Amino acid sequence: MDFQPIERAADAFQRPVSPDRIQAVCRRVFGRDARSAVELGLGAYNSTYRVTVEGRERPVVVRFAPEPAAQFGSERELMRNEYATVPYLAVIAPLMPRVIAADWSHELIGRDYLVQTFLDGVPAPEGLGDYPRTARTTFFRQMGEIARSVHSVRGPAFGPVAGGGHASWSEAVLAALEGIASDLDRCALDAADVRKAAVLAAERRAVLDEIIEPRLLTGDLWTVNVMIARGAPEPVITGVLDLDRTSWGDPAADWTIRMASAKRDERVAFWDGYGEPAGGDAATWRSLIYEVRHLGAVRLERHRLGNHDGVGHSYEAVAKVLSELT
Template sequence: MESITKNRQSLATLRAMVARAYGPDQVPSGTTEWVHELGHGWFNVAYRLRLRDGYQAVLKVAPPAGVEVMTYERRAMATELAALALLAQTSVPVPRVDFADTSRDLVYADWFVMRYVDADNYGVIRSSLSPCEQEQLDVEVGAATRSLNALTGSAFGPLGGPGVPTWRQCFLGLLEDVLHDGERRAVDLDYAGIRARAKTHAHHLDEVTTPHFVEWDLWPSNVLIRDGRIVCLIDHERAFYGDPLIEAGFVATQLPAFGNPTAFLRGYGRPPLTEPERTRRRLYNLYLTTTMVVEAVYRGRTDPDRNAWARARYTEALAAL
């Protein structure tokens, strides 16, 4: 996917990064056959590397310093590294981080390398799978999401802190950040309507009292599969401590355009949502779809069909509240 946030590097710089991470003896001797850009992500640029001894790695580079990003994205790479460190202590399959560099001397941006996982991207091949295969994998995604959510923190908000004591304060802050981002770039949204709906229904957020690890971005495109099973979860830069009900798998319970959530809910082991939970999920859908509309401007996304789809979902989410 194309985005102005992708911080592409020259071959000379990529060789220098390999030397720093793995040593000069691992720098490939070929021309370009050892490096391949992975194009599925929207935010960071990612390269698949083959080192001199055949070891394969993925290099991720944060956006260039001069590119304006949304408020919640400003420490995205630090968040991903914190998430990977947390999840490495669990049974959830995530990539192993080999090296991280925040010195910004080779590249004026943070970057890290991790072990490459040889598997298919579920989001890419999902349409080619049978309904039965899709259902089985959606059940697995539900179970994996529940495992992630089992981790808890001491406060709501960023993994690295500082957090806040209540979920209401945290969520309303997240929403306000996105609204400020939209206002800063003059994105056409019903700002007064969004704020009014959030204020009206905010008391339902007080039901959430424990800060759980939430991935927030666990869509099929961030799931790697092999032989019909999940082997790795990727792209953890949007994780934080919050309400598990904000996870991507629950979106379709209130916005049918996102698919059928039945298999995910079965894998998660979740009973039907209560009325207050449905209201919370509608708030989260409004936050998600508002973010989708605003981020299109920050990413320089010009695909008219994708942008129209996002705006239609935002309109639905606003009306649902």
């Protein structure tokens, strides 16, 4: 088998998978050998390979979750969460990869893995640079339409799709903040600012509980998880992938909404596809709580990736948000 891994530092979070394990997966799923496996490097969590299999015209994608012991509590079993979300993503099914096989048994390798169809196109972080900024409004308008479709899906409870669920939105938000704080403790990072936000959220939980209907949140939909058509006259979204952080909650809490609101550039076209966001004092206060949650998760990711300067900057960012909350 032609095997092309990405060379990583010995202490990198993403751990390689040996050729013989990839071969074993292909024999289990397809009853055939793999001819090649090329590691794909866009993601920073799972280990992902484009694999060609004997007798199959198109390649497949094989994704391996991190070893269980390496996962943060707030990010535990994300791949299983993604798999549980598939039935709720019918609204964007033409854009999603199809799951060929999922294996949580750890019989072949001590990690969860998914085998999925390969999406055509170019990763948006690579392809958008081929277009002038004025042409990218089309892309962000499509992003808004996709997010609106996902947010239209109603759920049974609040919290991660594969989780047990919370009866109220405040319970889900407080649990998420505490989960992040506990992970920061585990990493020997100061979590006092995240816990301060949790205290403020608990004091005004009635404002959080104005959100009474759980809606599906993408969790991580932005350019890094989108494919666009190759060589099109304007950027056209052809695929959406890696929605492993999905949950039920307030659409305003979604990472997508946070990123769409971050700058006044071509991304403002997002709102043409999505619709105007909710306004008012309550929505503004909730958005600040959500921002601390996002920044806490970003701090954990930066720590995981060895970005020590970025970890430090996250404390400054949270302090600014807390000053607006208090």
